Amino acid sequence: MSLNPDLAARLGALLQDRLSLATPDLVQHAHSESFHNAPPPDAVAWPVSAEEVSAILAACAEAGVPVVPWGTGTSLEGHALATRGGVTLDLSRMDRILEVRPGDMQVTVQPGVTREALNTELRTTGLFFPVDPGANASLGGMASTRASGTTAVRYGTMRDNVLALEVVLADGRIIRTGTRAAKSSAGYDLTGLFVGAEGTLGIITELTLRLHGQPEEVAAAVCAFDTLDHAVECVTATIQSGIPMARIEFVDAASARAFNLHSGAGLPETPHLMVEFHGSPVAVREDAEAFGALAGEFGGQGFDWASNTEDRARLWRMRHGAYHASFALRPGARGIVTDVCVPMSELPAAVAAAVADIEAAGLVGPIVGHVGDGNFHTLLLVDPENAAEIAAAKQVATRMAERAIAVGGTISGEHGIGVGKRGLMAAQHGEGWQVMGAIKAALDPRDILNPGKLVPDRN
């Protein structure tokens, strides 16, 4: 497709060289870190203000042309792909940190600021932004997918850490949601509605985020287990015991092997838990010792907690690199990633069933997880030329999601729906999915905002 000439002229007049119809720019916005791909968009726009986003949306709404927001392109379910053509709105030039308010433990940023850029800026303030999905994603993108990651067990997800937004609606209206107060009962929670809406209800052009005090003391440790069951049961027991874990991450034996192959990690090739403790020196010691005792009950070995910054950084670099490292288990493969999240008591059975199903299908699928939330991922490594294998992997992923729904869990703990999980929404939400569609229709009557994602197709 190509952009209709009237719209191209109108946007060109507005954005000058910040609108591109050139193939390299278009192709650059057609890739994805995931299994999902799509044809390139018809144009890429790089707005620098809410007013420009508003003008672009008003023009696209009039022309009935889709608008797809783009942060850093690190989403895993094809959220930022222009599956129905149109204009990709690349927000990477809206990357200013607008105001840090240490006394309120808040910061206001533009959507293109990445989490690492924010934390670099905050380093000297004694504060930090904890949400950590691994990728150096943009904060607008993280809000839009309701991202979380390794620290959510302690600090919550984007749902808990976004206080207020500026949003441009489909018709170009600019609204502000939420407040800078710690809580509010003044009407519908519009902030909570736009967080996780994946750009289908509006474009986020500003975020006010909750910050947290840098912990006085941090200690981390890795602990090996003889069986997967013992590792996962230790997680459930730890959470139920109320030890305030800052991180508690599971990696299976295959992942440990991938770390060894990819970066010579030198881990025993068994299941592991990677944990972190934040607090006063007294509290960290108390928590680490309590966890160590529990891990021992489940046969955990080699638990040795240390507050050495370098060792800790290496540990979390390794954990965050799990997605890429896993490909060392099957060079040339592509990955289909799953993201179920279940109630804590259901976690051991859910992981065990996933393992059994992957084995029965003859697939390679390492498992890692933010298990303190009941959230785990498998990366099903498939031969991109082998249609039967891809189909088998998709069936394994679907069964995992269906089992999660059956025990009161969710098909996505943190990656979102995009194009990848849309087929499972009716199974999870029933008639509630239609309610989401009704809200979308009310706020975006022409269906221009990231169409074809998250909600049901219009009748």
Next chain:
Amino acid sequence: MSLNPDLAARLGALLQDRLSLATPDLVQHAHSESFHNAPPPDAVAWPVSAEEVSAILAACAEAGVPVVPWGTGTSLEGHALATRGGVTLDLSRMDRILEVRPGDMQVTVQPGVTREALNTELRTTGLFFPVDPGANASLGGMASTRASGTTAVRYGTMRDNVLALEVVLADGRIIRTGTRAAKSSAGYDLTGLFVGAEGTLGIITELTLRLHGQPEEVAAAVCAFDTLDHAVECVTATIQSGIPMARIEFVDAASARAFNLHSGAGLPETPHLMVEFHGSPVAVREDAEAFGALAGEFGGQGFDWASNTEDRARLWRMRHGAYHASFALRPGARGIVTDVCVPMSELPAAVAAAVADIEAAGLVGPIVGHVGDGNFHTLLLVDPENAAEIAAAKQVATRMAERAIAVGGTISGEHGIGVGKRGLMAAQHGEGWQVMGAIKAALDPRDILNPGKLVPDRN
């Protein structure tokens, strides 16, 4: 008004003696704890299941008759008053605790269960439900107003503690929102949308709530300050220091006097902070000592922390009784209650401005607050026969709300909008208020669910 006879017959056939058109029942549902009153509804219905609620809503939608949900009648902004007539849906008979799941730290309840009934049931489980607005409200009502109270500084509000809902929509459809997983990125946060919607988008018929471990150790203390400024500045410093307060409540000198008059509390008639610490014995000691040192810096006196259960219960009974005790300052008065919440750094100035304005207006208005959240209340005590005084008090309340908006705060920290604060919604939300109206119109096209509350009037 009276109910249209066809509808009365249809509902009567469904509910038998659980539908009443009798004056005493109607009058009983026309009162409110607040300044707001309204004519009685045309009928009161006591459904016992989601299916009955669904049948009532379908019938009322067809007839275009308003439906107003009722929990315990303790809301403060007239949420449950049938201002446009219709059927009051009294949910007090849907009062079953359906399932406690200790391993997941969750409970599923019907909406008519009160928070005290829930905590009585939980007593032996080692778990508790922390949200505590003072009144023994129903959990459905607390969710609908996004209630919080004294413990929100530690455990969050209803927004943070409701995981999943069953909701009956205006057309009678029954949906389930959320999941029992700790987090989810599977689509719009419908749970968050219905929490705080004050019954305007649907009727909550089941709630799954997050529970918390009963703290191993609890200690509480009260601390007197010589000036209001010192007390409030101590709060700001405490929160900024990161001491994990379980409660930190402010009462002003007038409130101390009211406690003395009302129940012989024997407090010095100066501003006070009432605080509580939860955790391990070591952590409670560390936190209490850190707070004590800070309070000392601000001239706090008489700080003496104790873990005696009876003393603690007396302290919080007194604090929870503040609303009623305050009338001892002016017998025969009625109260206009305010509920602003501001960013922490703005709290000292906001309280000081409120005090100055109340004094300038010649009013009696004691102040209490959940100041760890930046939330404080004034109870403006007015002569119900004195129109000029009532008008002056309303102006003071409006100016307080406008000042809160001006510094990034909210017109309601926890009481909600109802009929009382609707006139301030445009000032706080601007065009965002119209977005709330659009969502309401999409989900309740005939405007039968608690009409005349929260959202703008239909064109």
